[in-house]
Amino acid sequence: MILSVKTGSFGYDIILAQNALQKAGALLNLARKVLIVTDDGVPPVYAETVASFCASPTLVTLPQGEDSKSIAAWQGLLETMLQKGFTRSDCVVAVGGGVMGDLAGFAAASFMRGIDFYNIPTTVLSQVDSSVGGKTAVNLNGIKNSVGAFYPPRKVIIDPALLATLPPRQVANGLAEAVKMALTCDRALFSLFEEREHGADWLSCVIEGALRIKKSVVEADEKEAGLRKVLNFGHTLGHGIESATGFSSLLHGECVALGMLPMCSPAVRARLMPVLERLGLPTSVSFDKQKALAAIAHDKKALADGVTVILSEEVGSFIMKKVPIAFLEEKLDYYC
Ligand SMILES: NC(=O)c1ccc[n+]([C@@H]2O[C@H](COP(=O)([O-])OP(=O)(O)OC[C@H]3O[C@@H](n4cnc5c(N)ncnc54)[C@H](O)[C@@H]3O)[C@@H](O)[C@H]2O)c1
Numbered sequence: 001m002i003l004s005v006k007t008g009s010f011g012y013d014i015i016l017a018q019n020a021l022q023k024a025g026a027l028l029n030l031a032r033k034v035l036i037v038t039d040d041g042v043p044p045v046y047a048e049t050v051a052s053f054c055a056s057p058t059l060v061t062l063p064q065g066e067d068s069k070s071i072a073a074w075q076g077l078l079e080t081m082l083q084k085g086f087t088r089s090d091c092v093v094a095v096g097g098g099v100m101g102d103l104a105g106f107a108a109a110s111f112m113r114g115i116d117f118y119n120i121p122t123t124v125l126s127q128v129d130s131s132v133g134g135k136t137a138v139n140l141n142g143i144k145n146s147v148g149a150f151y152p153p154r155k156v157i158i159d160p161a162l163l164a165t166l167p168p169r170q171v172a173n174g175l176a177e178a179v180k181m182a183l184t185c186d187r188a189l190f191s192l193f194e195e196r197e198h199g200a201d202w203l204s205c206v207i208e209g210a211l212r213i214k215k216s217v218v219e220a221d222e223k224e225a226g227l228r229k230v231l232n233f234g235h236t237l238g239h240g241i242e243s244a245t246g247f248s249s250l251l252h253g254e255c256v257a258l259g260m261l262p263m264c265s266p267a268v269r270a271r272l273m274p275v276l277e278r279l280g281l282p283t284s285v286s287f288d289k290q291k292a293l294a295a296i297a298h299d300k301k302a303l304a305d306g307v308t309v310i311l312s313e314e315v316g317s318f319i320m321k322k323v324p325i326a327f328l329e330e331k332l333d334y335y336c
Contacts, residue, residue: 003016010134016208020278066099072136092119117154130176175279178207179275180231229320
């Protein structure tokens with residue numbers, strides 16, 4: 001299946017198909033210098049398969065984990081391209097999760113003022129969320145995504161078969177983002193999560209449903225001026241929990257799952273809770289409330305003006321509202 005993303009400033013195709021990686025040679029223009037960026041947690045055969053289709057591949061394997069989304073790693077990729085004589089006609093391919101996609105995308109955005117970028121996401125999170133929408137970034141001084149660019153890929157290849165090697169906790173982590181999209185935007189997709197049996201093509205159907213939502217949201221609001229904020233559902237409190245628990249014990253999607261619960265009406269929460277439990281996502285947590293609050297109210301502007309949050313009163317729709325910090329402080333009591 002091909003989903004075409006079209007916004008004011010860019011357009012590109014998402015190819016969603018089982019075993020699509022095997023067709024990368026036909027789907028992408030690899031008859032040039034190609035920098036393939038992967039990490040050492042991704043099965044090497046995925047990047048090697050891409051390399052086998054390239055006229056002149058350079059394969060870079062970085063350490064897995066968020067630390068690779070750094071200025072040093074970004075500089076390393078640029079230096080490699082310079083050393084190998086890359087020009088503006090050459091390209092970068094990310095083969096990995098959101099960390100590799102964000103990093104490689106930003107390297108492509110900045111090398112020679114921008115060269116072609118292809119994304120082949122290999123985690124659920126990157127297949128349903130981060131590979132679409134054109135956000136690329138690295139972290140600086142411990143601040144996530146503080147340096148980056150809106151830089152759309154030329155094409156995205158989504159092959160659900162690549163998820164067979166992904167640990168179950170990482171699968172659930174990514175599905176939290178899909179639950180978020182379903183709960184706020186698509187009642188039918190949420191029902192898929194409520195189904196008792198998850199058949200063979202269940203995951204592909206969820207990925208497709210989530211991609212359709214992400215596509216329509218970024219098409220309507222490319223640069224997060226309004227509607228795109230709906231994708232932050234669960235993220236405000238989730239970010240507070242992530243900070244208060246030291247960014248180590250819980251994965252991002254797990255914090256998003258926790259962050260959604262207090263922002264729902266009791267009726268919606270009663271449906272969300274069993275969905276999260278069945279996926280193996282956490283529904284309770286203990287953390288230092290003041291630390292979480294400090295992370296949420298990270299700047300004076302938030303304290304003075306309040307924070308825009310997303311609330312769910314009914315499955316399949318959302319309310320966007322500016323609230324004072326005191327509102328969020330009260331919501332944090334939910335976990336006590
Ligand atoms: N650009 C965006 O719009 C956007 C949106 C959401 C999140 N993000 C970013 O995405 C990042 C998180 O992405 P993620 O959750 O994919 O994490 P990740 O990229 O760190 O991948 C998670 C782990 O899975 C391993 N892995 C990847 N594919 C695998 C496979 N097929 N089989 C086995 N192991 C595999 C990786 O080596 C890594 O250890 C964060 O940096 C976040 O800021 C970006």
